[in-house]
Amino acid sequence: MANIAAKRIKREFKEVMKSEEVAGGTIKLELINDSWTELQGEIVGPPDTPYEGGTFLLEIKVPETYPFNPPKIRFMTKIWHPNVSSVTGAICLDILKDQWAAALTLRTVLLSIQALLSAAEPNDPQDAVVAKQYREDIELFNLTARHWTNAYAGGPTAIWEFNQKVQVLLDMGVEEDQARVALSTFDWELERATEHLFS
Amino acid sequence: MAGYFEEMGWAELEDGQQPNHLLDMARFLIDFGLYEDNFTGEWPRLPPPASKEAVQSLADVTVETDDKSCPICLKKFNIGDKAKEMPCHHQFHAKCILTWLDKTNSCPFCRHELPTDNEGYEAFKKEKKRAEQRKEDIETLHNSMFS
Ligand SMILES: [Zn+2]
Numbered sequence: 001m002a003n004i005a006a007k008r009i010k011r012e013f014k015e016v017m018k019s020e021e022v023a024g025g026t027i028k029l030e031l032i033n034d035s036w037t038e039l040q041g042e043i044v045g046p047p048d049t050p051y052e053g054g055t056f057l058l059e060i061k062v063p064e065t066y067p068f069n070p071p072k073i074r075f076m077t078k079i080w081h082p083n084v085s086s087v088t089g090a091i092c093l094d095i096l097k098d099q100w101a102a103a104l105t106l107r108t109v110l111l112s113i114q115a116l117l118s119a120a121e122p123n124d125p126q127d128a129v130v131a132k133q134y135r136e137d138i139e140l141f142n143l144t145a146r147h148w149t150n151a152y153a154g155g156p157t158a159i160w161e162f163n164q165k166v167q168v169l170l171d172m173g174v175e176e177d178q179a180r181v182a183l184s185t186f187d188w189e190l191e192r193a194t195e196h197l198f199s
Numbered sequence: 200m201a202g203y204f205e206e207m208g209w210a211e212l213e214d215g216q217q218p219n220h221l222l223d224m225a226r227f228l229i230d231f232g233l234y235e236d237n238f239t240g241e242w243p244r245l246p247p248p249a250s251k252e253a254v255q256s257l258a259d260v261t262v263e264t265d266d267k268s269c270p271i272c273l274k275k276f277n278i279g280d281k282a283k284e285m286p287c288h289h290q291f292h293a294k295c296i297l298t299w300l301d302k303t304n305s306c307p308f309c310r311h312e313l314p315t316d317n318e319g320y321e322a323f324k325k326e327k328k329r330a331e332q333r334k335e336d337i338e339t340l341h342n343s344m345f346s
């Protein structure tokens with residue numbers, strides 16, 4: 001790894017560890033390997049959002065050309081959000097692409113991702129299905145996102161009706177993540193989700 | 200002449216009446232489709248490198264405090280260190296900022312833009328500025344007419 005990238009990540013790591021966010025437990029950063037090229041981030045869901053009470057893990061890959069190019073970051077914890085792929089965890093965020101600036105740090109990026117959870121940008125979606133639900137039925141979107149937070153991120157709110165429907169599909173032999181995606185995609189209409197899965 | 204005014208739904212000025220320039224301006228903007236903000240373009244990728252001239256004319260400075268660090272490599276500056284200063288007064292190691300400006304034209308700290316050698320991008324910037332000016336003009340006009 002290029003010298004400047006490794007040195008900078010080390011300095012950043014120190015900065016993050018001293019930050020009030022780490023002290024307050026809203027973000028975390030861990031090293032994955034000794035060469036400083038892979039890290040794991042952690043953010044907690046912001047209050048007053050469907051992600052509240054959830055803990056979301058992020059995969060961070062630092063390119064050799066860092067900080068002249070942005071880190072590659074995706075959600076490892078599954079999440080229902082218009083700007084995150086519900087399948088791959090890929091994030092659509094301008095500062096991770098054409099709005100990257102070399103003075104941004106892993107700390108500011110993690111805070112930006114956390115801010116994205118409070119303020120989605122449905123007009124610049126990563127996941128078209130999620131964005132459509134967000135625009136057309138925000139209440140259902142909020143319930144779905146809360147359910148995902150409960151199922152994957154340790155969020156506190158179980159939604160009984162949704163869990164029941166997932167269970168129906170599990171009993172039919174459908175794999176759990178697939179069942180959840182199908183139901184979420186078809187606005188929790190069991191019939192349409194089943195039809196989609198078995199067609 | 201009267202026929203033309205009627206057709207347009209306008210009235211000829213009476214003797215001694217002053218033209219309403221604001222109203223004329225508003226009509227002009229609407230007639231030429233400028234009322235809608237047609238220009239919503241974003242530059243679809245990282246803007247191009249800073250121009251050679253802009254890079255060459257960056258100020259060389261000597262750092263006078265030891266409480267700042269280079270925003271690119273995050274290394275602390277010592278008093279007496281040489282640095283390059285952008286027009287926005289942000290200071291960097293020469294190697295750090297030159298590498299960045301070779302990639303894109305703005306200050307990595309505050310996004311202050313330097314000129315580029317890319318004609319397409321410069322034309323885009325001008326058009327964007329014009330669109331913003333137009334929007335401002337229309338707002339000023341709107342406020343003065345309806346407030
Ligand atoms: Zn530097």
Ligand SMILES: [Zn+2]
Nearest residue numbers: 287289306309
């Ligand atoms: Zn600046």
